[in-house]
Amino acid sequence: xxxxxxxxxxxxxxxxxxxxxxxxxxxxxxxxxxxxxxxxxxxxxxxxxxxxxxxxxxxxxxxxxxxxxxxxxxxxxxxxxxxxxxxxxxxxxxxxxxxxxxxxxxxxxxxxxxxxxxxxxxxxxxxxxxxxxxxxxxxxxxxxxxxxxxxxxxxxxxxxxxxxxxxxxxxxxxxxxxxxxxxxxxxxxxxxxxxxxxxxxxxxxxxxxxxxxxxxxxxxxxxxxxxxxxxxxxxxxxxxxxxxxxxxxxxxxxx
Numbered sequence: 001x002x003x004x005x006x007x008x009x010x011x012x013x014x015x016x017x018x019x020x021x022x023x024x025x026x027x028x029x030x031x032x033x034x035x036x037x038x039x040x041x042x043x044x045x046x047x048x049x050x051x052x053x054x055x056x057x058x059x060x061x062x063x064x065x066x067x068x069x070x071x072x073x074x075x076x077x078x079x080x081x082x083x084x085x086x087x088x089x090x091x092x093x094x095x096x097x098x099x100x101x102x103x104x105x106x107x108x109x110x111x112x113x114x115x116x117x118x119x120x121x122x123x124x125x126x127x128x129x130x131x132x133x134x135x136x137x138x139x140x141x142x143x144x145x146x147x148x149x150x151x152x153x154x155x156x157x158x159x160x161x162x163x164x165x166x167x168x169x170x171x172x173x174x175x176x177x178x179x180x181x182x183x184x185x186x187x188x189x190x191x192x193x194x195x196x197x198x199x200x201x202x203x204x205x206x207x208x209x210x211x212x213x214x215x216x217x218x219x220x221x222x223x224x225x226x227x228x229x230x231x232x233x234x235x236x237x238x239x240x241x242x243x244x245x246x247x248x249x250x251x252x253x254x255x
Contacts, residue, residue, distance in 0.1 A: 010022070010025070010152055011150065011152045011153050012150050012153065013150075013153075014153060015153065015154065015155045015239040015240060016239065016240050016241060016242050017154050017155070017219065017238065017239045017240070017241055017242065017243060017246070018152070018153050018154045018155065018239070019242065019243075020242070020243035020244075021088070021152055021154070021212065024085070024088060024089055024092055025092050025095075025096075027089075027092075028089060028092035028093045028095070028096045029092075029096040029099070031093070031096070032093065032096040032097050032099075032100055033096075033100070035047070036048075036050060036051045036054075036100055051100070051104065054101070055101045055104045055105065055193070056193075058101070058193060058196050058197065058200065061094055061097060061098055061101075061200050061204075062185075062196075062200060064090075064094050065094075065185075065200060065203045065204065065207070066186070068091075068207055070087075070210065070211075070214075071083045071084060071086075071087050071211075073214070077218050077221045077222055078222075078250050080214070080218045081215065081218050081219070084211050084214050084215050084218070085215075087211050088208060088211045088212070088215075091204055091207050091208045091211065092208065094204050095201065095204045095205065095208070098197055098200055098201050098204060099201070101193075101197050102194070102197035102198060102201060105193050105194045105197060106194060109194045111192075111194065112194060113194075113195075114182075114194070114195045114198040114199060115182060115183075115188070115190060115192055115195040116182055116183060116184065116185050116188045116195045116196070116198070116199035117179075117181075117182045117183065117184050117185075117199075118198065118199055118202040119202040119203055119205065119206040120202055121179050123144055123147060123174075124174045124177050124179060125179050126140055126143055126144055127140070127144075127167075127170055127171040127173075127174035127175075128171065128174050128175050128177075128179070130167065130171045131168070131171035131172060131174065131175050132175075137164055137167060140159070140167065141159060141160050144159055145158060145159050145160030145213075146158055146159070146160065146209055146210045146212075146213035146214075147159050147209060147213075148209075148213070151209045151212060151213075152208070152209070152212055154212065154215060154216050154219060154239055155236065155239035158213050158216065160213075185199045185200065185203060219238055219239075219246070220235055220238070222238065222246065222250075223235040223236070223237070223238035225253075226238060226249070229253065231249065
């Protein structure tokens, strides 16, 4: 399986708090594997037929991407966290499904290249444009400020939080990569499903990273309260607490 969740790219060296994100991903993945992988010979054959039917139609995942709306958050931090987790679960379900379909096509395709501009390449292009003076720091942060070096790790600062000097280093590294002109996902008219599922995987990761960035903001708000109440010494200490511990603290002192 083309399994993003099991790669080091997902969360490198997760903190205690970020482990709950890994758990959400594993749960979503298991549900989709169970959906298409039977436990005995009969079930496996029935589910294989179901898989063959489903992999032909990329539209449900594509429609999820183009119709996705960032959640409307309230002034209540813990309520925001619950809303964001629910959205993250939805996205992880789509990533898991996309992984299964992509693996199917990679196994039978002779060409694993992507003919569509991916979000990763879009990020590199923006950084290169910043390095070349074609994009301002403000514009860069408005477009990719939610990204981070370890984007699914809650303790990792977002680009929005980095200094101009730090962004400059990222931009200099990006300048080493060549970007070949290709259509974006919404412009692609070809029939290559490998390309579509690769591009959609990156689009879904992009959505998930936005949610994780919002989760970081809200957990840091909770951290301020914990510092004020002398439960932790500094804000970043919140990442050394488990999600269950923070939930327990919320129930006790209404964070």
